[in-house]
Amino acid sequence: MRTKKILLSLVLLSILMMLLLPVLIAGSQHEESGEFEHRVSTEGLTGLSLFLVNLYNDHRIVYALVTTAAMATFGGLIALTVDFFLARLGLTVSKMEHKE
Amino acid sequence: MDIFNIWLPIAEIKFSVILLLTIGFCVGTLGGFFGVGGAWIVTPALNIFGFNMSFAIGTDLAHIFGKSIIATKKHSKMGNVDVKLGLISILGSIVGVELGAQVVMFLEKIGEVGPVVRWVYIVLLFGLGIFMVYDYIKATKGIDTESEKSENQNASGTSISQKLHSIKLPPMVSLPASGIDSVSFWVIFFIFTLAGFLSGFLGVGGGFILLPSLIYLIGCPTAVAVGTSLLCVLFMGGYGCFSYALKGRTELIAAMIMLIGAAIGAQIGVLATRYVRGYGIRILFAIMIILAGTSVALKQFQGIFEQDIFGTIAGVVVLGAAGSMTLLIFLKLVKGTMTEKKQAV
Numbered sequence: 001m002r003t004k005k006i007l008l009s010l011v012l013l014s015i016l017m018m019l020l021l022p023v024l025i026a027g028s029q030h031e032e033s034g035e036f037e038h039r040v041s042t043e044g045l046t047g048l049s050l051f052l053v054n055l056y057n058d059h060r061i062v063y064a065l066v067t068t069a070a071m072a073t074f075g076g077l078i079a080l081t082v083d084f085f086l087a088r089l090g091l092t093v094s095k096m097e098h099k100e
Numbered sequence: 101m102d103i104f105n106i107w108l109p110i111a112e113i114k115f116s117v118i119l120l121l122t123i124g125f126c127v128g129t130l131g132g133f134f135g136v137g138g139a140w141i142v143t144p145a146l147n148i149f150g151f152n153m154s155f156a157i158g159t160d161l162a163h164i165f166g167k168s169i170i171a172t173k174k175h176s177k178m179g180n181v182d183v184k185l186g187l188i189s190i191l192g193s194i195v196g197v198e199l200g201a202q203v204v205m206f207l208e209k210i211g212e213v214g215p216v217v218r219w220v221y222i223v224l225l226f227g228l229g230i231f232m233v234y235d236y237i238k239a240t241k242g243i244d245t246e247s248e249k250s251e252n253q254n255a256s257g258t259s260i261s262q263k264l265h266s267i268k269l270p271p272m273v274s275l276p277a278s279g280i281d282s283v284s285f286w287v288i289f290f291i292f293t294l295a296g297f298l299s300g301f302l303g304v305g306g307g308f309i310l311l312p313s314l315i316y317l318i319g320c321p322t323a324v325a326v327g328t329s330l331l332c333v334l335f336m337g338g339y340g341c342f343s344y345a346l347k348g349r350t351e352l353i354a355a356m357i358m359l360i361g362a363a364i365g366a367q368i369g370v371l372a373t374r375y376v377r378g379y380g381i382r383i384l385f386a387i388m389i390i391l392a393g394t395s396v397a398l399k400q401f402q403g404i405f406e407q408d409i410f411g412t413i414a415g416v417v418v419l420g421a422a423g424s425m426t427l428l429i430f431l432k433l434v435k436g437t438m439t440e441k442k443q444a445v
Contacts, residue, residue, distance in 0.1 A: 038349075
């Protein structure tokens with residue numbers, strides 16, 4: 001019974017939101033359509049910025065791989081570093097009991 | 101103040117480093133505590149402060165990927181990660197994320213990505229938030245009938261999850277880390293595909309969908325839902341990061357800066373879960389997403405009424421909510437640590 005009430009509420013909310021959608025789009029101040037093949041100007045860029053933009057413009061797959069690998073590596077390194085410093089401050093963790 | 105602004109070459113905008121670090125720190129804390137990527141704060145915040153919506157989505161997914169590695173590692177040490185459930189999530193998530201990303205690319209071509217994505221955010225954030233507040237009130241005010249009370253207090257399931265567990269569509273899997281004896285693989289697959297679609301479409305890690313899904317649909321204890329949600333967010337974020345970078349919608353420098361702030365915040369959020377009970381985490385989560393939905397709605401009003409003040413208020417609401425909740429979580433950590441130390445003495 002409770003499940004039915006929840007589902008009915010969600011359906012009514014969805015219908016209400018769908019009725020509002022045309023109003024929201026009308027007020028959206030249409031954004032410019034994006035170019036699918038986006039190229040960035042290299043004017044005035046140096047160093048890392050220039051390297052990344054050149055990868056982005058000319059070797060998109062490599063840019064995607066570099067981005068993903070960089071975030072994973074950076075995340076892992078930060079995790080190890082922060083763990084090290086927190087351990088020295090006595091803020092270590094162990095298995096916990098799950099209480100609702 | 102211009103010295104704190106940097107030029108982001110891929111997104112081709114100037115942005116404040118302090119703002120990126122602050123956003124990263126707040127969502128890192130919230131992410132570690134709630135098991136979410138925090139994109140339902142970051143994506144609207146980046147858009148409100150000047151990022152094109154598709155760049156906000158792609159950049160945020162990249163940052164979520166890095167941050168979730170940090171937080172998941174911490175949660176796994178606390179026994180909060182159901183690795184088996186997380187691995188099952190990969191297949192559905194990848195399918196869902198790619199579907200969502202393709203829809204975003206189509207909407208960008210026709211110039212409607214901003215308002216449509218914000219509209220979907222509003223519906224989801226308010227709907228989930230109201231449901232979780234309702235659930236919290238019923239659980240804590242003793243309004244339940246006797247049979248519902250015992251179901252709600254059962255750490256391994258809710259009434260909805262038990263109905264889903266009764267779907268005997270093979271293959272069936274057991275999830276001992278979550279205290280679940282048997283559930284259909286296809287139920288889990290469908291839930292993760294939906295979460296993956298929302299991840300790719302909204303630029304979220306999927307955590308704000310996954311956390312309530314894991315609790316109410318799959319039946320995980322709240323803390324395990326937090327940790328497992330982060331593992332799923334890691335997979336979705338990784339694929340989303342690659343996919344959006346390939347589509348040319350990721351600003352790597354901004355993502356790296358946000359990750360620095362998030363790394364510190366994630367440690368605080370994860371540690372704080374030791375000192376807050378399951379239902380405490382749920383009600384705070386509900387409040388957080390209702391406030392995020394309010395902010396997105398205000399941004400929509402900016403377009404409808406053509407008044408910039410709505411956009412400003414939207415920015416204040418989302419950052420104020422994130423900042424306040426971050427502070428609350430930090431205080432809970434401090435209080436819990438001090439109480440623990442006193443008891444140890």
